[in-house]
Amino acid sequence: MSEDFYDVLGVSRDADEDEIKKAYRKKATEYHPDVSDDPNAEEKFKKVKKAKEVLTDEEKRSAYDRMGHDRFEQAEKRGGFDGGGGGQRGNPFGGGGGMGGGMGGFEDIFNNLFNGGGGGQRGNRPQKGADLRTRLTLDLEDAYEGVEKQVTVTRPEACPDCDGKGHPADADVETCPECNGQGQTTTVQQTPFGRMQQTQTCRRCGGDGELYSETCSTCGGDGQVRNEATLSVDIPAGIRDGQSLRMEREGAPGENGGPNGDLLIEIQITDHETLRREGDDLYVQLPISFPQAAFGATVDVETLDGTVEMDVPEGTQSGETFRLKGKGMPRLQRRGQGDLYVQVQVVTPESLNKEQKAALEQFAEAGGDEVEVKEGFFEKIKNSF
Template identity: 70%
Template sequence: MSRDFYEVLGVSRDADEDAIKQAYRKKAAEYHPDVSDDPDAEEKFKQVKKAKEVLTDEDARSAYDRMGHEQYEQAEKRGYDASQGGQDPFGGMGGMGGGGQGSPFDDIFEQFFGGGGGGGRGRGGPRPGRDLRTGLTVDLEDAYFGTAKEMTVTRPEHCPDCDGHGHPEDAEAQTCPACEGRGQQVRVQQTPLGRVQQTTTCPQCEGEGTIYSETCDTCDGEGLVMEESTLTVDVPEGIRDGQTLRMEAEGAPGEPGARDGDLLVEISVESDERFERDGDDLYVTHPVSFPQAVFGDELEVETLDGTVSMDLPRGTQSGETFRLRNKGMPRLQRRGQGDLFVRVQVVTPEQMNDEQRDALEAFAEAGGEDIDVKEGFFEKIKNSL
C-alpha cells in the first residue's frame, strides 16, 4: 500500500516547492535502483518520483490536499488528471443514466462563470477526452542520440460492449427531468457584488439532455474501461531532464464524435558517472601525469560520440578547464550543440622505481628545494599543484 506523499519525501505539509525538490533529489539518490542495495529500491524510487510530481504541480497538490491520499489515488486509477483543473471525481455529481455518485472520468469542479473544467463538453456537444500524464526514464546517451522507447501505460479506453455510450443500444431514452432536456442548469447566487447567474452542465444527464433506462454492465455506465497499452515514445536528441513530450490523441478517449486527449510524457534523464550536464554543456574530468602537465601533450578525450584529440599546453595546472566547442549535447529543436568542458586533474604517482625517484630528486635540487626527498617530496609536489 502506497504512503502519503509528504511522508514519502519527509517534508511538512506546508513545505514550499524548493524544499520538496531538495527532498526529492536526496531520496531519489538514496533509492535509485542502479545504486541502492535496498530490495524495494525500485518501488520506493517510483513512490518518491510520484510524490515529487504531484507536490510540485500546483493543481495536483491542491487536489491531493483536498481529497487525501487514498481518494486521490483511486481517482487517478480512473483517469482523473488534477493538472487539467477540477474537483475530486467523488464530489457527488450524478452519473450517466441518472442519479448516483459522480463519474470519476468526469470534468468537474465547475468554474465560477460557466461550465465544467478543462476538457468539458460544449453546449450539446460530446465531451473531448482529457490529457493524461506519465513518466519515462532514459540515460544520457539516449538523450544525446535520441531514441525510440516502448512503454506500457494503463489508460481509459472506450468500453467494447457499449462503444463508449454507457448504455445498451436498446436502452430506452428519456428526457432528463433535472434539466428538462436542455443539458444545462441555471443557478442564481447572491454575492457581495450582487446576483450572479451561473450556467452549469446538468449533473444527472451530464449535458446530454437524455437519460437511459439501463446502463452498461461492463463499464457501469461510464463508457470507459481501463486497459493496458504499449506505446512507442520518440525521444528527440537533446531532451533535458524534466521536459515533457506530448503524444497527440494517446490520452483518454473522448465521447463518441469528440477528439481524444493527449498523453504527456515527462522525461527523466539519468545522471552519468562520466559526464556532468549543465543545460546543453557537458563537463568531464581527464587525468594526466605530472610530465604531461609540465611538457604538454596530445590527449584523447572521451565524448558521447567517441574520442577526440585535444592539445594540452605546457605548464598546465591541475584543475584547469579547457573548452571543446560543439562537443556537448545537441540543442533541442535547434541547430548546433553545446560545448564539452575538460577539467584536467594531475595525478601524483604513489609508487616509483629508483630511476624515477633519482630524476625527481634531481629536479628538486635543480630548483633549489632543500627538502627530505624520502619523507616529504611528493607531498610538497602535490601541495604545489
C-alpha cells in the same frame, strides 16, 4: 500553437492556479522575444500572456469554460468582460442602467455565461478529454543522439462494448422526468438586475435527457475502461532533464464526441558516470601524469560521439580547463552543439620504483621548483616514468 488557452499553456482543464502560473513562467521564458529564436515568438508570447490572464481570473475562467474559446473571444471584443462601452466589470449590461433598451448584444453574452435560455445543453456539448501525464527516464547518450522509445501508460478509453455510451444498444429508454428530456435544469434567482436564470446539467441523467433500463456490464455505465497502452515516442536530440513532450490526442477520451486529451511525457535524464551537463555544455575531469603535464602530450578524451585527441601544452597546471568546441550536447531545435570542457588533474603516483625515486631525488637536489633545469634532465625524468 493551439488557440485554446489550456493548450497554449500545456495544462489540463482542471489545473489549479499554481500549475497555471508555473506553466506560464515556463512558456514565457521559452517564447520571450528577447531570448527566443522562434520567428513567431512575439505572437506566441502574447497568446501565453493572454491565456494566463484569463485562466487565473476566476470570473473569466468560469466564463471561458462555459462558452468555449471562440465565443469567449467574441464576447471580449464586444466588451462583455472588460467594461467596454462604458460598462463596469462584472455588469454585462453596461453603465446605462437596468435591463432596458440599449442592452444590444449583451443578452447573448449573458445567456452564454449562465447557459440560460437557448444556450444549449452543456451536458451534450462536445468536450475535450483530460490530459494525462507520465515520466520517461533516459540516459545522457539517448538525449545526445535522439532516439525512439516506448512508453506504457494506463489510461481511460472508450468502452468497446457500448462504444462509450454506458448502456447496451438494445436497452429500453425513457425520457428523464427530472429535466423532461432537456438534459438540463433551470433555476431562477432574483438579483439587482432583475430575474436571472441559471441552467445546470441534470444530475439524474447526466445531461443525456434519457434514462436507460440497463447499464453496460463492462464499464458499469461510465462509458470508459482503463487499459494499458504502449506508445512509441520520438525523443529529439538535445532534450533536457525536466522538459516535457506532448503526444496529441493520446490522453483521456473526450465527452459527447469531443476529442481526446493529450499525453504529456516528462523527461528525466540520469547522471552520467563521467560527464556533467550544464545546458548544452558538458564537463569532464581527465587525469594526466606529471610528465604529461610538464612536457606536454596528446591525450585521448572520451566524448558522447567517440574518442577525440586533445593537446596538453607543456607546463600545464593541475586544474586547468580546456575547451573542445562543438563536442557538447546538440542544441534542441537549433543548429550546432555545445562545447566539452576538460579539466585536467595531475595525478601524483602513490608508489615509485627505484629508478623513479632516483630521478625525483635528483630533481629535488637540483633545487626543486626554483631551479632552471636543462632539457636533458627533464628527458631523463620523462624516460624514467
